[in-house]
Amino acid sequence: MNLQLFFSPIDLPENLANNSVGAQIQFLTHENFKIKNCDLALIGLTDHRGAEQSQNEVEAVEKIREKFYRLKKGIGRYRIGDLGNLKSGESLEDTHARVREICEYLLGLKIVPILIGGTQDLSFGQYQAYEALPELVTLLNVDAMLDLEASGAENSTFLDKILTYTPNYLFSYNHLGHQSYLVAQDHLAVLDKLYFEAMRLGEIREHYLEVEPLVRMANLMTFDITAIRSADAPGNLKAQPFGLSGEEACQICWYAGMNEKLSSISISEYSPALDDQHAKTASVIATMLWYFVEGYYNRKDSGKFETGEYTKYVVSQEGTDDTMIFYKSKATDKWWMLVTFGDKHSQKAYLPCSYKDYTNATHGDLPDRWIKAQAKLI
Known part of the structure; x- marks a missing residue:
């Protein structure tokens, strides 16, 4: 061009x-x-x-x-x-x-x-x-x-x-x-x-x-x-x-x-x-x-969540076998949540979130942005 x-x-x-x-x-x-x-x-x-x-x-x-x-x-x-x-x-x-x-x-x-x-x-x-x-x-x-x-x-x-x-x-x-x-x-x-x-x-x-x-x-x-x-x-x-x-x-x-x-x-x-x-x-x-x-010029997060660059947190949902998965960057302390969708939940989306979303999940409250993401992906 x-x-x-x-x-x-x-x-x-x-x-x-x-x-x-x-x-x-x-x-x-x-x-x-x-x-x-x-x-x-x-x-x-x-x-x-x-x-x-x-x-x-x-x-x-x-x-x-x-x-x-x-x-x-x-x-x-x-x-x-x-x-x-x-x-x-x-x-x-x-x-x-x-x-x-x-x-x-x-x-x-x-x-x-x-x-x-x-x-x-x-x-x-x-x-x-x-x-x-x-x-x-x-x-x-x-x-x-x-x-x-x-x-x-x-x-x-x-x-x-x-x-x-x-x-x-x-x-x-x-x-x-x-x-x-x-x-x-x-x-x-x-x-x-x-x-x-x-x-x-x-x-x-x-x-x-x-x-x-x-x-x-x-x-x-x-x-x-x-x-x-x-x-x-x-x-x-x-x-x-x-x-x-x-x-x-x-x-x-x-x-x-x-x-x-x-x-x-x-x-x-x-x-x-x-x-x-x-x-x-x-x-x-x-x-x-x-x-x-x-x-x-300060970008640091690679987005490779299944590597040693991120800490994985699994949160159990009380009364069910379901879990929510969160990731925290070791470099920046930023948080993401995993949203699965599609046939047998085979597809994955990593949604930016906050520490508050994680703590809410540990108390049994589904984060609002997780609910909205699920609604859009269904």
Whole structure:
């Protein structure tokens, strides 16, 4: 694929310190650029037609890049490529198709697309890129709202397209950070009926350790910065006084980066015209990207559960011959539960979980996510 046909070149950063993130980046316009030498690929999205109001999204990705490239490099050898800004299509649907094509190409090369800018409906193209893959996928959406509205702008209705898309390769849709007074109860009922998981803002505050397994389930993540409170991220058309803190948003991105299954991420809905004079929101997004990259280069779990890398725990179910099996990583202390299904339970799925799920099982309580997984797999 000739990537330069799809992307508009960007102004290369100047006067970067040798130990900065930007000094480690490979740019598509460099003569010796080779996409196969990249682990991660940064993609700017500038199409804003999915929003109710037009915004200067080119400025948005420029602001984010400016902040990101001046951060200090973390651990490991960075292999990050910046492809530039994806050229928008003649229609919004054309842009969705281009996002899909580029992400599909990168996923085929085992390269993680990092999409920044644009409206969140562009993550529909991100999701479509997984259609050709053999396994079912789990999508994690971090958003203060649930974009299942019957009418309105594309970025407030696009989730219905994902949930009803054919062919159906969506194993689970998980939602993180919604605020109850911004979400219709019948929309939450839809998620519950489909055995999907949703964790509202208050639950995050009360049980923050339960966030990590939810993130670890995901194959792809989309993050609408409306989920971040306006004090930390004012540059958003629907900014809310309550929400995740900037630190919590970075923690979620750290979890996402460390998730060996997660193979693409998008961060959307930044409006620089609404940001403060210091471009605070761009700084928060840049730091989120930094934590995602750091998490990626700290991946440690192999997923080889029947090896000495994991401790196996067998929990008996009182009054029956049934057992539940849990695994704990010796490297990271993370937990998984085994779910069997199919003919004579011959097929296996290893579901991320928490220590709380394990302790609940030891007291005879089946974990809720185990029940939901069984319901989806039957």
